[in-house]
Amino acid sequence: xxxxxxxxxxxxQFYPYRFNCELKEGDGVVAEYERGLGLGRVVKIxxxxxxDDIPFIVRKATEEDLKVYEENKEFEKGAFDICKKEIQLFExxxxxxxxxxxxxxxxxxxxxxxxxxVDFRALVKKLASIFKVRIEMRQIGVRDEARIIGGLGLCGDxxxxxxxLRTFNPVSMKMTKQQNLNINVKKISGACxxxxxxxxxxxxxxxxxxNTAPPMDSLAKTGDVEGRVVYINPIKxxxxxxxxxxxxxxxxxxxxxxxxxxxxxxxxxVAG
Numbered sequence: 417x418x419x420x421x422x423x424x425x426x427x428x429q430f431y432p433y434r435f436n437c438e439l440k441e442g443d444g445v446v447a448e449y450e451r452g453l454g455l456g457r458v459v460k461i462x463x464x465x466x467x468d469d470i471p472f473i474v475r476k477a478t479e480e481d482l483k484v485y486e487e488n489k490e491f492e493k494g495a496f497d498i499c500k501k502e503i504q505l506f507e508x509x510x511x512x513x514x515x516x517x518x519x520x521x522x523x524x525x526x527x528x529x530x531x532x533x534v535d536f537r538a539l540v541k542k543l544a545s546i547f548k549v550r551i552e553m554r555q556i557g558v559r560d561e562a563r564i565i566g567g568l569g570l571c572g573d574x575x576x577x578x579x580x581l582r583t584f585n586p587v588s589m590k591m592t593k594q595q596n597l598n599i600n601v602k603k604i605s606g607a608c609x610x611x612x613x614x615x616x617x618x619x620x621x622x623x624x625x626x627n628t629a630p631p632m633d634s635l636a637k638t639g640d641v642e643g644r645v646v647y648i649n650p651i652k653x654x655x656x657x658x659x660x661x662x663x664x665x666x667x668x669x670x671x672x673x674x675x676x677x678x679x680x681x682x683x684x685x686v687a688g
Contacts, residue, residue: 419464420473422456424449427563427582430459435473444477451525451552452518455485481519488517495547499526502542510534513561523550529561559584562608569606569614576613577606587611591619594626596648625650629669633678638671645672 419432420439431449439445443458448471455477464470475481492515500512510530517524524547528534536553543551556564563577577584592604592615606612630636630645636657637643643657643665655672657665 417464417466418461419470420445420461421459422447422449422473423459424451424454424456425564427578427580429582431456432462432464432470433473434470437473437476439473439476444482445473446475446477446481446519447471447473451516451554452523453520455481455519484519484521488519488521491517491521495524495526498546499539499543502539506539506542508534508536508539510536510555511561513556514564521549523552525552525554527554527556527560527564529556529558557584558608559606559610559613562606567607569612570603571614575607576617577608581613581617584613585616587613587616591615591622594619595622595650622650625653625669629655630672630674631678634674635676636672636674638667638673641665641667642675 417434420435422431422433422445423429424431431447433445433447435445439458439461441458441460445456445458446453447456448454449456453474495517496512496515499515503510503512509532510528512526512528514527515524516527524543526543534553534555540551540553559577562575566578567575569575573579587610589599589611592599592611595615595618597604597615604611604615626648629648629650632645632648634645635642636645636655638657641657641659643659643663645655646658646664647656648669649655649666653669654666655669657667657672659665
């Protein structure tokens with residue numbers, strides 16, 4: 417049976433749905449998801465063996481639905497300003513990031529960040545009295561905030577999280593060291609203040625290369641050139657050898673033959 421894979425937020429989570437109308441990739445649809453009734457976009461159509469536990473799409477988006485969606489965007493701007501003002505009045509330690517009106521206008525979701533847990537019960541009561549609908553406050557992380565707001569990374573390109581990266585994976589300083597990067601927090605942190613996501617999704621490339629490349633400071637040769645490995649370049653898949661005469665020679669890793677390991681690694685092999 418065919419199912420439609422739908423996203424409700426750009427580069428957001430995927431949701432599977434059954435459907436009983438004609439759909440193609442890129443079509444707008446109205447469906448219930450974890451936050452309520454929303455307008456989403458069909459990312460792709462897939463075949464599955466069973467779909468009994470998969471919900472149905474409510475309907476293919478109509479001109480009226482698109483009109484409501486655009487009107488909601490205007491309502492969200494007003495709700496954002498009102499909520500931000502109330503947060504200041506209640507002196508809450510939270511930063512409002514985004515407001516989302518559900519398509520049926522029965523619920524408004526307010527997304528915020530905060531370094532601590534926030535008691536927003538009084539705020540919710542006040543907002544409910546103003547908007548006369550159900551209010552949901554949803555705390556998100558700083559990486560989600562960067563995805564929602566968007567921007568440019570240090571590379572000058574659009575942030576990966578707001579362009580194609582749908583899941584956030586743990587990034588460690590070990591990855592930074594493996595990629596021979598300068599351990600400068602400002603240079604290896606993204607717009608969110610956390611270690612850059614590209615350190616993770618490029619990690620596999622570096623790890624695979626380092627498993628085949630000669631260790632740093634090992635003695636190696638290629639052809640008539642012999643020297644110490646002083647630099648490894650996983651992107652170009654090359655290493656730089658420093659000869660006894662002090663010359664720097666860049667060669668392909670596939671052409672390098674290791675003559676002896678660094679002293680540390682020799683000691684580890686003996687100890688093992």
